[in-house]
Amino acid sequence: MRRPKNGGVWMILPLYLFTIVFVAGPLLYVLALSFAKANDGYGVTWAFNLENYKRILDPVYQNTFKQSFQLALTSTVLNCLIGYPFGYFMARLPEKKKKHAMIGLMLPFWVNSLIRLYGWIIILQKKGLLNHLLKSLHLIDKPLKILYSYPAVVIGMLYVLFPFMALSVYSSAEKLDWSLVEAARDLGASKTKAFWTVTFRLTLPGLLSGVILTFIPSMGLFFIADILGGNKIVLVGSLIQEQMTRGSNWPFAAALAVVLLILTTLMIMLYRKITNAKQLEGVGWE
Amino acid sequence: MKNKLIELKDLTKNFDDQQVLRGINLDIYENEFLTLLGPSGCGKTTTLRIIAGFDEPSSGQVLFNGIEISKVPPYKREINTVFQKYALFPYLNVADNIAFGLNLKKMDKSVIAQKVSRMLKMVGLEGFEKRDVTLLSGGQQQRVAIARALVNEPKVLLLDEPLGALDAKIRKQMQTELKKIQREVGITFIYVTHDQEEALSMSDAVVVMNNGEIQQIGSPTDIYNEPENRFVADFIGESNIIEGHMIKDFLVEFDGYTFECVDKGFPENEEIEVVLRPEDLDIVEPDKAQITGVVKNVTFKGVHYEIIVETESRTYMVHTTDYAEVGRKVGLSFGPEDIHVMWKMGAY
Amino acid sequence: MSRVKKNSKFASVYMGILFFLMYLPIGVVIVFSFNESKLPVAFTGFSTVWYEKLFNNHAMMEALRNSLILGALSTFISAVIGTLGAVGLSKIRWRSKGAMEYISILPLMIPEIILGMVLMAFFYMMGLPFGMLTLLIGHTIFCVPYILMEVKARLAGMDPALEEAARDLGATPFRAFLDITLPLCMPAVLSGSLLAFAMSMDDVVISIFINGPKVSTLPIKVYTQIKTGVTPEINALCTIMLAVTLLILGLYSLVKRINQGEKTDEKQAH
Numbered sequence: 078m079r080r081p082k083n084g085g086v087w088m089i090l091p092l093y094l095f096t097i098v099f100v101a102g103p104l105l106y107v108l109a110l111s112f113a114k115a116n117d118g119y120g121v122t123w124a125f126n127l128e129n130y131k132r133i134l135d136p137v138y139q140n141t142f143k144q145s146f147q148l149a150l151t152s153t154v155l156n157c158l159i160g161y162p163f164g165y166f167m168a169r170l171p172e173k174k175k176k177h178a179m180i181g182l183m184l185p186f187w188v189n190s191l192i193r194l195y196g197w198i199i200i201l202q203k204k205g206l207l208n209h210l211l212k213s214l215h216l217i218d219k220p221l222k223i224l225y226s227y228p229a230v231v232i233g234m235l236y237v238l239f240p241f242m243a244l245s246v247y248s249s250a251e252k253l254d255w256s257l258v259e260a261a262r263d264l265g266a267s268k269t270k271a272f273w274t275v276t277f278r279l280t281l282p283g284l285l286s287g288v289i290l291t292f293i294p295s296m297g298l299f300f301i302a303d304i305l306g307g308n309k310i311v312l313v314g315s316l317i318q319e320q321m322t323r324g325s326n327w328p329f330a331a332a333l334a335v336v337l338l339i340l341t342t343l344m345i346m347l348y349r350k351i352t353n354a355k356q357l358e359g360v361g362w363e
Numbered sequence: 364m365k366n367k368l369i370e371l372k373d374l375t376k377n378f379d380d381q382q383v384l385r386g387i388n389l390d391i392y393e394n395e396f397l398t399l400l401g402p403s404g405c406g407k408t409t410t411l412r413i414i415a416g417f418d419e420p421s422s423g424q425v426l427f428n429g430i431e432i433s434k435v436p437p438y439k440r441e442i443n444t445v446f447q448k449y450a451l452f453p454y455l456n457v458a459d460n461i462a463f464g465l466n467l468k469k470m471d472k473s474v475i476a477q478k479v480s481r482m483l484k485m486v487g488l489e490g491f492e493k494r495d496v497t498l499l500s501g502g503q504q505q506r507v508a509i510a511r512a513l514v515n516e517p518k519v520l521l522l523d524e525p526l527g528a529l530d531a532k533i534r535k536q537m538q539t540e541l542k543k544i545q546r547e548v549g550i551t552f553i554y555v556t557h558d559q560e561e562a563l564s565m566s567d568a569v570v571v572m573n574n575g576e577i578q579q580i581g582s583p584t585d586i587y588n589e590p591e592n593r594f595v596a597d598f599i600g601e602s603n604i605i606e607g608h609m610i611k612d613f614l615v616e617f618d619g620y621t622f623e624c625v626d627k628g629f630p631e632n633e634e635i636e637v638v639l640r641p642e643d644l645d646i647v648e649p650d651k652a653q654i655t656g657v658v659k660n661v662t663f664k665g666v667h668y669e670i671i672v673e674t675e676s677r678t679y680m681v682h683t684t685d686y687a688e689v690g691r692k693v694g695l696s697f698g699p700e701d702i703h704v705m706w707k708m709g710a711y
Numbered sequence: 712m713s714r715v716k717k718n719s720k721f722a723s724v725y726m727g728i729l730f731f732l733m734y735l736p737i738g739v740v741i742v743f744s745f746n747e748s749k750l751p752v753a754f755t756g757f758s759t760v761w762y763e764k765l766f767n768n769h770a771m772m773e774a775l776r777n778s779l780i781l782g783a784l785s786t787f788i789s790a791v792i793g794t795l796g797a798v799g800l801s802k803i804r805w806r807s808k809g810a811m812e813y814i815s816i817l818p819l820m821i822p823e824i825i826l827g828m829v830l831m832a833f834f835y836m837m838g839l840p841f842g843m844l845t846l847l848i849g850h851t852i853f854c855v856p857y858i859l860m861e862v863k864a865r866l867a868g869m870d871p872a873l874e875e876a877a878r879d880l881g882a883t884p885f886r887a888f889l890d891i892t893l894p895l896c897m898p899a900v901l902s903g904s905l906l907a908f909a910m911s912m913d914d915v916v917i918s919i920f921i922n923g924p925k926v927s928t929l930p931i932k933v934y935t936q937i938k939t940g941v942t943p944e945i946n947a948l949c950t951i952m953l954a955v956t957l958l959i960l961g962l963y964s965l966v967k968r969i970n971q972g973e974k975t976d977e978k979q980a981h
Contacts, residue, residue, distance in 0.1 A: 085800075095855065107829045189952050191949075193736050199743060206739065239729075298824070318919075337824075
């Protein structure tokens with residue numbers, strides 16, 4: 078609190094300049110762009126209008142939004158179901174094993190996500206490992222078509238986003254004062270009751286931050302839908318990318334981005350409101 | 364008369380909208396062990412930081428040998444600090460920590476080594492040169508911090524609650540040692556603490572602060588025996604504080620009785636407050652004292668008993684080596700010199 | 712010390728399965744990169760033919776070179792900006808401080824797709840030619856927060872009195888920064904830099920918006936290859952990238968361990 082100025086100004090200057098020019102600048106530009114009008118060919122006309130936002134409501138895109146939202150929801154719910162126990166169990170490991178589990182969880186996270194997804198392609202494709210295995214076990218006659226389908230995209234999303242959920246829950250459960258659980262048990266709560274009234278309540282911030290960390294990216298990770306879903310699944314992210322490259326309607330893409338951003342902000346604000354936390358749990362992954 | 368070394372004149376300091384110092388005037392002399400004493404948030408640490416140069420006063424002056432220094436950066440002041448949590452540089456060993464300031468002055472290596480070992484000897488850490496500071500005990504880290512400051516031969520050493528992190532036994536030991544070191548190096552120590560016992564046992568002069576203002580400046584004996592107001596009386600040791608009237612010089616009235624006292628100079632019938640230290644009170648037979656009451660509670664405190672006596676008007680705390688059983692009717696006796704009359708304070 | 716109760720058997724099995732699934736695709740990629748056959752169905756025999764093919768693939772090698780240059784440069788620039796920024800932020804008391812801190816971390820919070828799209832539009836508006844320059848700026852944008860956050864966390868755990876002590880002992884503010892703050896932050900700078908470098912080497916989504924028609928990075932190359940057709944060459948490439956990231960990770964954990972080592976030392980002293 079009581080810190081005088083001592084040369085802080087020249088140190089802060091590069092960060093201020095860089096952040097204003099290259100972070101705040103582009104964001105504001107895109108916000109402006111979302112209110113502009115797209116020309117027929119390339120380029121934009123700077124005439125304020127809300128057409129781009131109205132267009133989002135167009136039935137043509139409704140389906141994309143619905144599909145994208147559904148996918149995000151599915152993968153997030155599954156992620157909670159799978160990731161919560163994982164993070165919880167991890168926090169209950171003895172110190173040494175905890176460290177190992179942490180490394181185990183972080184390691185794939187460091188491997189390029191494309192590589193890991195590519196591994197799934199090998200496994201899931203028609204003549205891939207999974208079908209090969211199932212066939213040799215005589216469980217199926219015809220190879221299953223998993224790759225380039227909805228489940229494949231969900232698997233991919235889960236796979237890429239799982240560590241975020243597990244780490245969020247873990248960092249919350251790790252801080253949990255287990256004596257509170259013991260106190261609840263001591264006061265007569267059953268094991269289940271103690272879990273729901275104490276453990277779950279106190280680890281909820283972690284779960285919620287996990288939800289935010291997985292839900293928003295699930296709508297934007299177009300390359301997962303792209304390589305695991307073929308052309309069948311179109312996400313909001315895919316739509317933005319398409320509009321930026323092939324469709325070349327930048328103002329519309331900008332409007333989509335703004336909506337997605339507002340959604341992100343709202344979710345984070347909601348999270349803060351619920352948990353009174355300032356930062357997402359487990360974001361600073363250490 | 365000793366020379367004035369530092370003069371603080373009308374110092375104020377605001378942090379955001381909060382005023383933490385409200386006009387501090389203080390003279391600090393050469394070769395003096397001065398303690399700034401007060402509860403947390405009273406402004407004592409801020410005063411110290413202004414003297415060190417880490418904070419600038421919002422208004423007022425800091426004179427060092429008569430020269431205004433409040434805008435002089437800390438590294439140009441002949442003042443060094445021992446920090447609360449020692450602030451030893453974790454990646455430097457003991458010797459390098461102590462030599463930090465000397466190295467900055469580009470002093471000769473052999474001279475530095477000599478000075479460092481002399482300092483280590485003074486603080487009782489001979490042969491600790493190559494030790495890792497993070498592996499030292501709290502008391503040892505404390506000594507290194509003192510050595511690191513003193514090796515620069517400052518005119519003034521500032522100590523910000525330096526013993527706060529130590530346990531009781533080592534704290535006592537360090538108190539004696541600090542006093543010894545101060546006499547040895549013969550410079551001014553300005554010591555900040557909230558521990559009144561520490562302040563009274565080490566200092567030549569104690570400055571009691573509260574709420575950004577100085578309450579009283581004086582020798583430990585003065586501060587203890589002649590508190591100037593209720594805050595000081597309350598903060599320094601335990602006391603019975605009683606509202607009353609000064610009838611005239613040497614005569615005071617409280618609890619419905621009049622007593623002779625040694626205080627004078629108050630207007631007649633002035634409303635005042637009286638301090639009676641618990642250890643100045645004696646338990647006597649009821650007919651031998653004006654104030655009488657019933658013993659409500661007795662607690663053994665090791666050397667003495669703490670006896671709570673309830674009278675008609677209030678409860679008194681008495682520290683005495685004589686036992687008095689609960690329920691007994693007793694009288695409270697004290698002499699004129701035990702009554703300390705203070706100006707009545709506004710609400711603080 | 713810990714009063715954590717033991718997990719049940721179920722917990723171990725559960726975690727075991729998930730760990731297996733986590734590593735399965737990585738293992739598959741490594742194994743098949745040494746496969747003789749082109750079809751990734753069964754392992755027909757050990758061969759390094761795909762590695763040879765890969766090293767003779769000029770476009771691929773070019774992409775690798777681009778990625779390495781990009782990663783190194785953007786990491787370096789963001790290390791400078793981020794470290795100075797974090798230290799500076801801890802000193803100033805400006806009103807804009809909180810907002811600035813928030814905005815500078817935004818690139819981590821914003822979905823990558825949006826950041827990519829936003830930068831593409833912005834660079835186009837600025838008239839910057841798409842290529843290494845735009846990639847460099849783009850990567851620096853999302854690398855800065857990693858370093859900023861790491862250094863900030865380190866500074867938060869640091870006693871501000873340390874720097875004051877240095878100045879008290881005669882160091883100018885600049886010397887105090889060089890002699891005290893910087894060395895104390897160095898582990899965080901290093902770990903943040905490694906993280907940033909790995910993120911730069913990993914990024915597809917943002918890069919694909921701002922790379923322009925001529926310049927390709929390794930992840931982009933992998934992405935297009937996976938989309939167009941699968942060849943075991945990719946397996947080989949993936950294995951190499953894996954080796955590189957593992958190397959970085961090894962360094963990272965080493966740095967972290969040194970950090971942690973210091974922390975436990977401090978704990979012992981108290």
